[in-house]
Amino acid sequence: MMERLVLSHGQRLIGDQLVACDVVITAGKISQISDAGSADTGDSDVIDLQGAFVSPGLVDVHEHFRDPGETEKETIKTGTQAAAHGGFTTVAAMPNVLPVPDTPERFAAQLQRNADQAVVHVQQYAPITQGRTGDQLVAFDQMAALGAMAFTNDGNGVQTADTMYLAMQQAAVLGVPIVAHAEADSLVHGGVMHEGEISRKLGLPGIPSVSETAQVARDVTLAAATGAHYHVCHVSAAGTVAVLRAAKQNGVAVTAEVSPHHLLLNDHDIIRDDAQFKMNPPLGAPTDQQALLAGLLDGTIDMIATDHAPHTAAQKAQSMRQAPFGIVGNETAFSLLYTKLVRPGVVSLAQLIDWLASRPAEVFGLSGAGRLTVGQPADIAVFDLATTETVTPEYFQSKGHNSPFMGETVAGQTVLTMVGGTVVYQR
Ligand SMILES: NC(=O)N[C@@H](CC(=O)O)C(=O)O
Ligand SMILES: [Zn+2]
Numbered sequence: 001m002m003e004r005l006v007l008s009h010g011q012r013l014i015g016d017q018l019v020a021c022d023v024v025i026t027a028g029k030i031s032q033i034s035d036a037g038s039a040d041t042g043d044s045d046v047i048d049l050q051g052a053f054v055s056p057g058l059v060d061v062h063e064h065f066r067d068p069g070e071t072e073k074e075t076i077k078t079g080t081q082a083a084a085h086g087g088f089t090t091v092a093a094m095p096n097v098l099p100v101p102d103t104p105e106r107f108a109a110q111l112q113r114n115a116d117q118a119v120v121h122v123q124q125y126a127p128i129t130q131g132r133t134g135d136q137l138v139a140f141d142q143m144a145a146l147g148a149m150a151f152t153n154d155g156n157g158v159q160t161a162d163t164m165y166l167a168m169q170q171a172a173v174l175g176v177p178i179v180a181h182a183e184a185d186s187l188v189h190g191g192v193m194h195e196g197e198i199s200r201k202l203g204l205p206g207i208p209s210v211s212e213t214a215q216v217a218r219d220v221t222l223a224a225a226t227g228a229h230y231h232v233c234h235v236s237a238a239g240t241v242a243v244l245r246a247a248k249q250n251g252v253a254v255t256a257e258v259s260p261h262h263l264l265l266n267d268h269d270i271i272r273d274d275a276q277f278k279m280n281p282p283l284g285a286p287t288d289q290q291a292l293l294a295g296l297l298d299g300t301i302d303m304i305a306t307d308h309a310p311h312t313a314a315q316k317a318q319s320m321r322q323a324p325f326g327i328v329g330n331e332t333a334f335s336l337l338y339t340k341l342v343r344p345g346v347v348s349l350a351q352l353i354d355w356l357a358s359r360p361a362e363v364f365g366l367s368g369a370g371r372l373t374v375g376q377p378a379d380i381a382v383f384d385l386a387t388t389e390t391v392t393p394e395y396f397q398s399k400g401h402n403s404p405f406m407g408e409t410v411a412g413q414t415v416l417t418m419v420g421g422t423v424v425y426q427r
C-alpha cells in the first residue's frame with residue numbers, strides 16, 4: 001500500500017481568503033486538497049493542524065552555508081535545518097565557500113556535499129569567474145550541464161564591464177541567469193554602513209548608494225544588449241529601484257530580490273556602532289526602505305530572499321569597522337514579515353507567499369516548488385499565525401546568531417515543514 005498522510009484542519013489561501021482544508025499526501029505528493037474534516041483518514045497517518053496556515057514550502061534563492069571552508073559558522077546540515085525551521089523547502093546556496101566551486105570537479109563535489117547533508121532541496125550557484133574574483137570566466141557550459149541554477153560572484157561585484165558582457169553572452173546562449181551582487185569597488189570608499197546622516201553622526205565610514213546603482217545601470221545595459229536574464233541580489237537603494245523599473249519598462253529581462261532586513265529596517269535603526277547591523281549592501285535611508293516596498297508592490301522587485309549569512313559571535317562582537325558583513329535570516333524571514341507587514345495590513349498574506357515562494361520558483365524555473373496544488377511534490381510549510389515567540393539565541397538552529405532582530409517578539413511560527421512528504425521540522 002502507498003504511504004498516505006492527512007494534514008487535517010489546516011487553512012489555505014484561495015485568492016486572499018484563508019479557507020479551512022485537509023491536505024492529503026500520497027507517496028510524497030499532494031494527492032488531494034479538500035474541505036476541512038472531509039478527507040478519508042482510514043488507515044492514514046493524520047496530523048491535526050488545528051487551524052494553522054498551510055503554505056507551499058518557501059523558496060529562498062540566496063543563502064550562505066560556509067561549507068566547506070568555514071564550518072564553524074555553518075554547515076549545509078545546520079543551514080538547511082535552519083531553513084526548514086523557517087519554512088523553506090528549497091534554498092539556493094551561494095558559491096562563496098572555500099574552495100570556490102569554480103571547476104566542474106569542484107562543482108560536482110559541492111553538489112555531492114549538498115546531497116549528503118541537506119534536509120531541504122538545495123540548488124547550487126556556480127561562480128561567474130575563477131575564485132569569484134578577477135576576469136577569468138568559469139566553464140559556463142560544463143557548470144550549466146552539471147545543474148548550476150545560475151551564475152553569481154555573490155560577496156563581490158564583477159568589476160570589469162567586459163567580463164560581465166562576456167558572461168552574459170554565454171549565459172544567454174545557455175538560458176541560465178546571471179545573478180549579481182552589484183557593487184562597484186571604486187565607489188565603496190572603505191565604508192561599513194550607508195553613507196548619510198547617520199554614518200556622519202556615528203563617525204563611521206559610509207558606503208555611497210551609487211556603488212550599487214551605478215553597477216546595476218551598467219548591467220541592465222549589458223543585459224539588454226545580450227538578451228541575458230539578469231537578476232539583482234539584495235537591492236538596497238531607491239536609485240537602483242528606479243533603474244530596474246525603467247529597464248523592465250524597456251523590456252529588459254531583469255528580475256530582482258530584496259531582503260527582509262532592507263524592507264524592515266533603515267539606517268536610523270543603527271543607534272550605535274553595532275555589527276549586528278552590518279551587512280552588505282548596508283541598510284539604506286528611510287527613503288530607500290520606502291522605495292523598496294513600493295518596488296515590491298509594483299512588481300519592479302520580484303521576490304524576497306534572505307541572504308542568510310552566518311558569522312561567529314566573536315567576529316560580530318567587534319566594531320562595525322572590523323566585523324564581517326552579513327546577518328542570519330532564514331529562520332526569522334516569514335515571522336518578521338508576517339508580523340511587521342501582514343498584520344498591520346501593509347501587504348496581504350497572499351502577496352507575502354507570492355514573494356517568498358511562488359515568484360522565486362517561477363523566475364528560476366523550479367517547477368516542483370512554490371505551489372500548493374494537487375500533483376506537486378509535498379513541499380509544505382505550516383505556520384501558526386496566532387502564537388508569538390521571542391527571538392533569542394535558543395530560537396536558532398543555525399550556528400549563527402548574528403541578527404539585528406534579537407529580542408523581537410513575532411507571530412507566524414513554523415509548526416511543520418515537509419519536503420517530499422517527509423517531515424524535516426516539527427515544533
Ligand atoms: N550579505 C553580506 O553581508 N554578506 C554575505 C555576502 C553577500 O551576500 O554579499 C556573506 O557571505 O557573508
Ligand atoms: Zn551579496
Ligand SMILES: [Zn+2]
Pocket residue numbers: 062064094154155307309
Ligand atoms: Zn549573499
